[in-house]
Amino acid sequence: MKIIRDEEGFGIFMIPLFCDWNVKRCNVEGCTEKPSTILTDLGEGIPVAGMCERHFQEGKEQAKTAEIVMYSFIWDEFDAFKAHESKKGDR
Helix, strand or coil, X not given: CEXXXXXXXXXXHHHHHHHHCCCCCCCECCCCCCCXXXXXXXXXCCCCEEECHHHHHHHHHHHHHCCXXXXXXXXXXXXXXHHHHHHHHCC
16 A cells, blocks of 8 residues: 655645545545545555544554554545535635
C-alpha cells in the first residue's frame, strides 16, 4: 500500500489528484467526509481509496501498536465535495 498526502500545502495540492483519480469521499464504510489522503496499491483489482483526516489519523495511531490495521471500504457515487458544498448553501 502507498499513501499519498499533502503535509505541507494544507491539502490544496491534493485537489488535482482527487479529480484525476476520481476520489470523491472517504471510502471507509459509514463515513461521508471529504478525503485528505489517497491510498494506492491496495491489492489486485482494488481501486484507489480516499480517507478523511480522522480515519487516517486513527489508522496511523492503531498502526503503532497493531501489526494489521483493518478498515472496510465502500465505493459508490457519493461525492463528499458536492454534499458539503450544498450544506454551505443551506446556511
